[in-house]
Amino acid sequence: MAPLTGAKVIAQALHDLDITVLHTLVGIPVADIAEEAIDLGIRVIGYRNEQACSYAASIYGYLTGRPGVLLLTGGPGIIHGMAGITNASTNAFPLLVLGGSSESTSVTKGGFQELDAIALLTPHTKTAIRPSSKEPTAIVAALRTAYRIAWYGRPGPTFVDLPTDLIMEPSPADRRVDRPVISVSPPPKPGPSSDLITSAARLLRSSSAPLVIIGKGAAYARAESTIRSLISTHHLPFLPTPMGKGVVPDSHALNTSSARSAALKNADLVLLLGARPNWIVHFGEAPKYRPDVKIIQVDISPEELGRANSLGEPALSIFGDIGLVVDQIKAELGDWKAFSEPRVVSDPTAASSSYLDLLSRGAATNSAKTSEAAEKMTPVSGQLIYQRAYHIIKSTVNSLSPPSKGEIVYVAEGANTMDISRSSFPLEQPRQRLDAGTWGTMGVGLGYAIGAWSAYNLPSRTKKIIALEGDSALGFSGMEIETMARHRMDIVIIVMNNSGIYKGDATSATQWKEMQDRTSSSETAASNLKDRVKSLRSSSLLYETRYEHLAEMVGGTGFFVRSEEELRTATRKAFQEKEKVPCVLNVIIDPGINMDASFGWLETKEKHRGGGQSKL
Numbered sequence: 001m002a003p004l005t006g007a008k009v010i011a012q013a014l015h016d017l018d019i020t021v022l023h024t025l026v027g028i029p030v031a032d033i034a035e036e037a038i039d040l041g042i043r044v045i046g047y048r049n050e051q052a053c054s055y056a057a058s059i060y061g062y063l064t065g066r067p068g069v070l071l072l073t074g075g076p077g078i079i080h081g082m083a084g085i086t087n088a089s090t091n092a093f094p095l096l097v098l099g100g101s102s103e104s105t106s107v108t109k110g111g112f113q114e115l116d117a118i119a120l121l122t123p124h125t126k127t128a129i130r131p132s133s134k135e136p137t138a139i140v141a142a143l144r145t146a147y148r149i150a151w152y153g154r155p156g157p158t159f160v161d162l163p164t165d166l167i168m169e170p171s172p173a174d175r176r177v178d179r180p181v182i183s184v185s186p187p188p189k190p191g192p193s194s195d196l197i198t199s200a201a202r203l204l205r206s207s208s209a210p211l212v213i214i215g216k217g218a219a220y221a222r223a224e225s226t227i228r229s230l231i232s233t234h235h236l237p238f239l240p241t242p243m244g245k246g247v248v249p250d251s252h253a254l255n256t257s258s259a260r261s262a263a264l265k266n267a268d269l270v271l272l273l274g275a276r277p278n279w280i281v282h283f284g285e286a287p288k289y290r291p292d293v294k295i296i297q298v299d300i301s302p303e304e305l306g307r308a309n310s311l312g313e314p315a316l317s318i319f320g321d322i323g324l325v326v327d328q329i330k331a332e333l334g335d336w337k338a339f340s341e342p343r344v345v346s347d348p349t350a351a352s353s354s355y356l357d358l359l360s361r362g363a364a365t366n367s368a369k370t371s372e373a374a375e376k377m378t379p380v381s382g383q384l385i386y387q388r389a390y391h392i393i394k395s396t397v398n399s400l401s402p403p404s405k406g407e408i409v410y411v412a413e414g415a416n417t418m419d420i421s422r423s424s425f426p427l428e429q430p431r432q433r434l435d436a437g438t439w440g441t442m443g444v445g446l447g448y449a450i451g452a453w454s455a456y457n458l459p460s461r462t463k464k465i466i467a468l469e470g471d472s473a474l475g476f477s478g479m480e481i482e483t484m485a486r487h488r489m490d491i492v493i494i495v496m497n498n499s500g501i502y503k504g505d506a507t508s509a510t511q512w513k514e515m516q517d518r519t520s521s522s523e524t525a526a527s528n529l530k531d532r533v534k535s536l537r538s539s540s541l542l543y544e545t546r547y548e549h550l551a552e553m554v555g556g557t558g559f560f561v562r563s564e565e566e567l568r569t570a571t572r573k574a575f576q577e578k579e580k581v582p583c584v585l586n587v588i589i590d591p592g593i594n595m596d597a598s599f600g601w602l603e604t605k606e607k608h609r610g611g612g613q614s615k616l
């Protein structure tokens with residue numbers, strides 16, 4: 001019988017923890033762990049870059065509600081994976097990171113891929129440890145501790161350093177018999193103290209303009225049923241953050257998303273459920289909020305509480321699990337209602353109270369703007385715009401899968417691609433939207449799509465993953481399309497191709513066309529090329545790159561899309577793809593040279609010189 005190595009002990013421990021998917025890019029020495037894991041029936045997904053791999057593992061954790069597991073090689077493998085580890089920390093995603101490291105005996109001598117990963121990762125993880133010895137009990141204890149800490153309390157990344165000798169060498173003695181079996185129970189849920197619940201209910205009752213902000217912590221906590229009941233029973237207007245969408249259906253009458261600014265500006269009381277008062281909600285500060293706004297913050301992380309207090313106004317900080325806290329607030333509120341009737345927020349004629357009037361007016365104006373852009377036919381000149389393209393994608397997808405079923409997960413990244421998609425794709429179910437998150441991280445998209453696919457495509461359930469990718473965003477991890485094909489993942493990637501970062505670069509579209517036109521004389525082509533290269537802006541990308549060939553390269557289907565009809569057909573075909581292959585729709589979008597380059601949610605205008613088109 002083969003000797004019991006550390007690799008076997010580690011793989012068996014992962015199996016005991018009910019880990020069914022391992023995200024990795026193998027090398028020496030961690031390949032042995034991955035191979036042992038495969039033999040135990042764990043689905044091992046091998047990526048092309050640790051960056052995408054680490055994003056995938058972390059979003060897998062967010063979507064499944066249990067730590068995703070990331071297996072990295074040492075040194076540079078850890079460095080590449082830092083992207084996803086720090087992103088997981090910032091976003092509070094549960095993630096167990098296992099990293100190979102050089103032989104214990106070569107430490108400080110310049111060993112192969114030597115790096116003090118514990119020192120590096122300590123500030124970015126909840127814990128970073130190394131098993132105290134090569135004994136199976138020590139290895140298993142370290143894994144159990146790290147897994148538990150990633151999961152318990154506020155979720156986040158943890159790290160276990162695994163020296164090569166620990167992984168590869170046979171155990172000091174054969175311990176097949178006493179190999180410890182481990183398990184970790186789901187995290188305990190802290191309940192709130194009752195006096196805080198009484199105070200919260202009192203504040204809500206005395207508010208004339210309450211607003212519930214729902215963040216991705218509420219989606220992670222799977223608190224949708226109690227929050228839906230809170231909103232509907234007590235007629236409380238609510239606002240989801242980008243990844244908090246769908247905890248309460250976007251179609252709910254009290255959704256203030258289309259009156260976002262009015263809701264924030266006029267609320268006298270904010271109940272913050274699973275969202276930190278950071279830039280995403282404008283820090284809870286004036287002038288976006290009333291200077292006297294009161295904030296009730298609910299969080300599972302005690303350290304987080306009180307951050308909403310920067311205004312010095314009385315705020316309430318409730319430590320506890322969102323589900324339990326909301327249950328108790330509801331019990332305390334009884335049959336009290338904030339407004340006598342649940343108003344249709346976007347219907348100005350229905351509102352009665354002045355706060356609801358304001359919300360209704362804001363919503364009506366914004367909805368009109370959005371639908372005008374969506375309804376606008378593409379001009380004869382032929383260039384699609386985001387809103388119109390999204391309208392077509394959405395209506396096609398909805399006709400194939402009703403939104404109420406929540407069978408689709410949208411990944412969205414890129415500046416305009418992400419911003420505009422937020423309102424273009426209303427959601428009815430939680431955990432259906434994955435975007436750049438707390439850090440505004442670009443480059444997460446394909447990793448997130450694979451992570452989501454692996455979280456949701458099980459014999460018991462399947463979901464379709466649609467990744468809306470800016471052409472810049474796609475570039476970060478484009479080669480992961482091969483990972484998708486290899487693992488038979490029928491992910492739909494829709495590239496919103498405006499030939500640039502933020503706004504596109506059509507400044508010299510004609511120049512590009514001429515340059516790319518093989519029939520023009522070589523002198524013209526050479527002079528065009530010179531002019532073109534001189535006029536490149538920092539945000540420019542190659543004009544109309546044929547990204548759809550990425551799908552064809554790996555046996556998937558690519559669609560080059562310019563018109564509404566092409567978009568409709570391609571969306572339908574890609575969605576209904578029967579072969580388990582990725583599809584890429586390369587959608588040519590108006591480069592929008594006259595558009596401001598902005599990151600909508602942030603609402604700051606980034607000045608970009610526009611290559612002669614300096615309207616900005």
Ligand code: ADP
Nearest residue numbers: 154215216217221241274275276299300321322
């Ligand atoms: P968003 O990006 O949607 O604004 P954030 O990531 O800023 O959301 O905030 C999510 C918050 O939710 C974190 O502070 C996290 O600690 C908290 N959280 C996560 N799970 C729970 C839970 N079960 N109960 C209470 N708070 C939670």
Ligand code: MG
Nearest residue numbers: 470471498500
């Ligand atoms: Mg772009």
